[in-house]
Amino acid sequence: MSDDKPDGLREAALHYHEYPRPGKLEIRATKPLANGRDLARAYSPGVAEASLEIKDDPGNAARYTARGNLVAVVSNGSAVLGLGNIGALASKPVMEGKAVLFKKFAEIDCFDIEVNEPDPEKLADIVCALEPTFGAINLEDIKAPDCFIVEQICRERMGIPVFHDDQHGTAIVVGAAATNALHVAGKAFEDIKVVSTGGGAAGIACLNMLLKLGVRRENVWLCDIDGLVHEGRGNSTPQKDAYAQGDRAMGLGDVIAGADLFLGLSGPGVLTPEMVGKMAERPIIFALANPTPEILPEAVRAVAPDAIIATGRSDFPNQVNNxxxxxxxxxxxxxxxxxxxxxxxxxxxxxxxxxxxxxxxxxxxxxxxxxxxxxxxxxxxxxxxxxxxxxxxxxxxxxxxxxxxxxxxxxxxxxxxxxxxxxxxxFKSALVMRPVFEAAATAERKIVFAEGEDERVLRAAQAMVQETTDVPILIGRPEVIAARIERAGLVIEPGRDVELVNPENDPRYRDYWETYHRLMARKGVSPDLARAIMRTNTTAIGAVMVQRGEADSLICGTFGQYLWHLNYICQVLGADDFHPVAALSLLILEDGPLFIADSQIHPTPTPQQIAETVIGCARHIRRFGVEPKIALCSGSQFGNLDSDSGQRMRAALALLDSETRDFVYEGEMHVDSALDPELRARVFPNCRLEGAANALVFASTDAAGATRNILKMKANGLEVGPILMGMGNRAHIVTPSITARGLLNISALAGTPVSHYG
CATH class of the missing domain: 3.40.50.720 (NAD(P)-binding Rossmann-like Domain)
Incomplete structure (x- = not known):
């Protein structure tokens, strides 16, 4: 098998499985076990309480143990992928891989169990005996017809789900693909002729599923290595015999004529181009053998250019993947x-x-x-x-x-x-963003995107149309936007779902440059320069739209430098007595949200600017339904170092203390003290913070930006923002690394009326 692998894949796969530690799974504790009290609760004597609760009511196992989220992947290794009967031990890498997929895609914990038992009835006995441990059983890579026997016995005797993925998983995905293929072809299940090759577990399950979807039994023709399954053939199984057609031997080429759907779960080269030519118009061909399909897509297209094709491979469209x-x-x-x-x-x-x-x-x-x-x-x-x-x-x-x-x-x-x-x-941001989306839903606001041609912006705009009441406005060339909407497969329609502003030819161009010139005439901007800026600078155009009341908020920054965008925002919107206080980033971490400021605006903020940042943070943090606990962070800790950052933080603290505040803040302190209450209590027992801080305000953009980026890259933190504080929610500048989901989140923030947060 290794000779068929692409160059380097074999070595890469083996290295992947061996390093940095062998295998793909590990077990981690979900509860603390750091002291005697933890031990007493986790094991003797406290564990007895949980056991007694389960004894009284077996349903409590889902409350007090991991059983309710635990699946067993069970195999005897008798039919592993395309490798055949390689045995239970050799199947373990595959079963570990299945367990990893459970965790990755559905957050389900999984144990892989490989059993040296070829007898299907004995294997079923073993699986049934595992019921107290697991919430469900996934049977995997057991040869036919043994898999039918094992599943039937287990389903009859067990009170938890038993699912043979090779059968039913394949059948479900084939059913979904067939549903949509018929939709594209303009055909119906009850009218089509189906020809299938391969009478194994997956093939039989797929045919059974097609019948449930409406295919007529008399329209199904099943072939295996010996040709058509027909009455009285002799060398068959009960599962195959259920699809017997006629009483004489025929080959695939004899029965393929007029077929609407070919379903292949057999081997390479089984279906020839000549056979494809005999099929009905717009044939549907599911060539699912791996690694080499029954026929390659290019061979099908040469005979039937209008064919609809699916395979089991990821390098072709329409991969049927369980x-x-x-x-x-x-x-x-x-x-x-x-x-x-x-x-x-x-x-x-x-x-x-x-x-x-x-x-x-x-x-x-x-x-x-x-x-x-x-x-x-x-x-x-x-x-x-x-x-x-x-x-x-x-x-x-x-x-x-x-x-x-x-x-x-x-x-x-x-x-x-x-x-x-x-x-x-x-979506890690969904929970923390819920209050923001709920607040944004109370008013319909117009959000203008300066970089309206960016595909991320287009996807965010579509999500806004589908999920919010806000109206997106896109600045960009209409023909480019239309082409990229089509290329991305989006369904928004410019002029209907989104508004457009064409910087090259918009009827409002004169109004825009005259507005910009009026604001900037005494700052060295001539009429010619104003005209040029309104033709080329989409951030300035968006800011002018907000200033004129044609949009409620501007979002920009998917490319370019933050301060460059900020300059034009301040020129236009700062004229209305707004000034940027700071940039606030929300990092969503495994243990909850953490806010960071200021990563962008004031390189070395003054005490007054720091105090304004803290006040702005408190206001914006509450938009997320979180009560602010803000730490003023510096190299000095509660006066132990007379550094520049310490002096500025102490002065900012004094400014904050000069008035009554309705939120908790403390400083100056190190980051570890801000996040570790026990450490902080040893250093400064009378601290006004309780628990870990949820917002860190730094004495420089270097420190804030570094912290933000480290948490993003090394702690897998998901960023919401940056939020531009101090501009009355009239503008937000994102960063070039933002995703479409991030743009949707910032648009919800921009779509929240100011009355909701101060």
Missing amino acids: VLCFPFIFRGALDVGATEINDAMQLACIDGIAALARATTSAEAAAAYKGEQLTFGVDYLIPKPFDPRLMAVVAGAVAEAAMASGVATRPIADLGAYRAKLNESV
Whole structure:
């Protein structure tokens, strides 16, 4: 097998598995275990209390143990990927990989269990005995027909979901792809002829699913290595015999004529171009054998240019990948305590996946698959695995179907809140941004984007149209914006969903340059210069629009230097007695939000500027529903060093103390003291801060910027902002690293009326 790998892949894969430590999994404690009290609660004697609660009510296992979020991936290694019967031990890297996918895509904990047991009934006995440990079982890479036997026994005897992903996971993704392929082709399940090769677990499960979706049994033709499965053939299985057609031997070439859908789960080269030529108009070809499909897409296109093609490979469009299904169907099943994964849940999964592909692709998926066209159609039938919307859409649909079909033991009262919670687990900013979006929804504001041609801006604008009441205004060339909307597969329409300002030819051009000249005439700006700036400087154009009342807030900075943008904002909007106080960044970390200021505006702020920054921080932090606890950070700690930063911080503290404040602040101190209450108590027992500070104000932009960037890069902090404080919410300057999701977040901040935060 290694000879078929691309250059370097074998070595890279082995290195990946071996370093920095062998394998892909580890176990971590979720509770503290640092002292005797922790030990007493975690183990003897305190653990007995949890055990007794579970003894009295087995349902309490989901409250007091990890069982409710724990899945077992079980295999005997008898049919591993394209490697065959390599045994349980050799299957372990694959099963570890499956466990990693559970964690990555659905935050489900997973143990891989490899069992040396070829007998399917004995293997089923072993799996059934594991029920007290796990909330669900994922059977994996067990050969047919043994897999059917194992699953049937386990489903009959166990009270938790048992799901053979090779069967049902493949069937679900094939069902979603087929749903959308027929949508594109203008055909219906009940009318199509299906020809399939491969009578293994996945092939049979896919045919069973197609019948549930509406395909007629008499329109299904199943072939295997011996040709057509027909009545009385003899060398077959009960699962294959259910699809027997006719009473005589025929080959694939004999039955392919007029087929609308070819479903291949067999081997390379099984389907020839000549066979494709016999199929119906606009044929649908799912050549899913790996690593080499039954026929390559280019061979299909040579015969049938209008064909709709899917494979199992990531280097071709429409990869049928089980990861679109299994993490999310288990997520929904576990969350409602489902006793099984039934047909209703599987069909709901299909509907969710298919509908998501027909919706506009997400910015996150587009970023993960740069250069690919993610617009619903022939080459985009199903979502990409890294589309973060899969969690809420698919898991939510599965949970709802489980409750409706009566298999949920822990029904969810509010499905809307449940889906929001799922989104929060994927979009780290969703929870902390919720109060901001709620406040922004109380008023319709116009937000102008200076860099309206940027694809991130276009995606943010579409999200604004779909998720908020704000109106996006894009500054840019209409033809460029239209081309990039089409290229990105977006559905916003300029003039209907978003307003446009064309810097090259806008009827308001004269009004804009005259306004700019009026503001800047005594600052060296001539009429000619004003005209030139209003043709080329989109930040200045956006600021003039806000100044004239044609927009409520400006967002700029997706490229260029922060202070360059700030200069034009101050020129235009500073004329109305606004002045920038500081730039405030919110970093969303694993243990919660942390605010950082000032990373951009005042390189070495004065005590007055520091005090204004602290006051501004408190006001803006409350926009997120967080009560501010602000630390003034410097190289000096409570007067122990008479440094420049210490002196300025002490003077700022005195200014703050000169009036009554309705928020908590303290300084000057080191960052570790701000974040560690125990350390701070040893250094300064009478500190007015309680607990860890949630905002750090620094004595220089160098210190604030370095802290912000370290947290982003090394602590995986997600930034919201920077928020430009002091400008009355009339302008915000982002940084070039911002994402489309970040732009949506800052637009929500810009869309919040000033009355909501001071």
